[in-house]
Amino acid sequence: MSTSTKPPATEKPGLLYESSAKIQSRRAQGRYARLRVLAMLLLLGFYYLAPWIQIGDTPLVWLDLPHRRFHVFTLTLAPQDLIFLTWLLLIAALTLFFFTTLGGRLWCGYACPQTVWTEAFIWMEHLAEGDRYARIKLDRAPWGAEKILRRGAKHLLWAGFALFTGLSFVAYFVPARELFPEFFALQLSGWPLFWTLFYGFATWGNAGVMREQVCKYMCPYARFQSAMFDKDTLVISYDQKRGEPRKSVAKLGGLPAGDCVDCSLCVQVCPTGIDIRKGLQYECIACAACVDACNSVMDSVHKPRGLIRYTSAHEEAGQKFRLLRPRVIGYGLIWAALCVGFVVAILLRTPVQFDVIRDRHSLYRELDDGAIENLYTLKVSNETSAAHRFKLSVSSPDGRRFLAVPDSLLVGRGEAQALTVSVRSQASDDEHEEEGLHGIHSLKFSLVAEDDPKLQRERSASFIAGEAHD
């Protein structure tokens, strides 16, 4: 594998240790850097494209908050589906726990939005201002045309990207095909504009300015994830036995030197500003930039790679690395059970919700033709991806006939409707039967989609027809 991080001979240390100098981290290049770029492209690609992808006429992901409908990959979740949302969150948490136990801070190093957007912002900074040495030079240079041009280009790139990020964020709540044309026609206003600017500003601040400080001082996950670690969890570690005494220490003490040539590249590339040679620290986000940097140094001094590498506490102590261990199996089993359960529950779920509530304000009414009328509120929610006309029918187990008015309703996709329906007892051919309509009767309300009879729900409700006769 070829790595292109150059040893520092090409770079003058300059006055880096002056307190006035701004820290400029070096970009590592190598296997893990490529993996990070790949993760960034995949995740950001999904983030920016998802609001544009449509399935039917619904976006792939659309969080329709005003209507309280969450459209996610053809699935439409309504407030009644709170259990599914909770379930999804549980799966997400378990996924994180499972992979953290297995591979350490994989989330932080490759998938966290903070890492991913910071990577993109650093790439733009590199594009506008050059590599680390060029940036240090630019920092020290007096303000002139080049500095203004380069700094301006960087901030323009950042601002444009942050604005696009903000718009894409709002596109998860307001369909992208409405939002973007409005934005480009300069007609975006009110809250969509506010949230676009808010999210854009937050992206610019977090990924452009705050960067590693979010991980070091603000992220709660960084602090508690060590609770999920065990002695076989993958961590990034410096091989003390092989590296020490490092070259400068060995030289001072007249000792044979270890493999660490004390080039400080691992410190220069570290985005959180730590020295991995001092042992594992909570600030380490396991980005593996130091692994890439040190591997390139080892290549150039013809020593084996892996002075800094992914390892585990057990492996470091000379024991065998165990992939399958009780904690991993436990998390894995719960995770798999939750995933399978979720899929089964979704497959068995009817995407039509139906509820019947008797009007509490009126008991019953006797109509001119002698029929008895009760009023009901019907709540129908259509969580499918198409509109349906539903046929409503009412029946009684004792064979009496009832009529619902209206007896059909149209419910749009993802829509919920509340409708007042009058249910009337039908005149019977049998005189005695009609006379006998008293007391409380049980009714069955059936709702069937006219174009898809599989979409049907039933509910029971009471029908009051006056005092019961003995």
Added chain:
Amino acid sequence: MSDDHTSEEIQAEALLRQAAAKGLGSRPGARLVAITLWASFLGAIPMLLTWLLLLPEEYAATLGLAELSFGFFMCWLAAAAPAAIAALLTQAGSPAVPLPPEAPNEHLH
């Protein structure tokens, strides 16, 4: 590779010192504000979702982006109080946080 390893070592140490002191690292007040804002923002998201999902249909019918935004800011404000208290109580120097034990050679520095 540079032969001046002492200079490399100094450079690494300087980088570490600067990184530790950069931004929020040397500004406890700003750190408190940042932690409070971020923690309460995270708390406001599930609060808003819970409120939204438990809201009766008749109230939900009138919801728009303006009401939701207002609701979110109320949730953020509500979450900011416990977040600020927790951040304050865990600041170094707070009676709730025991002082770290003094290192054996601390007096040398």
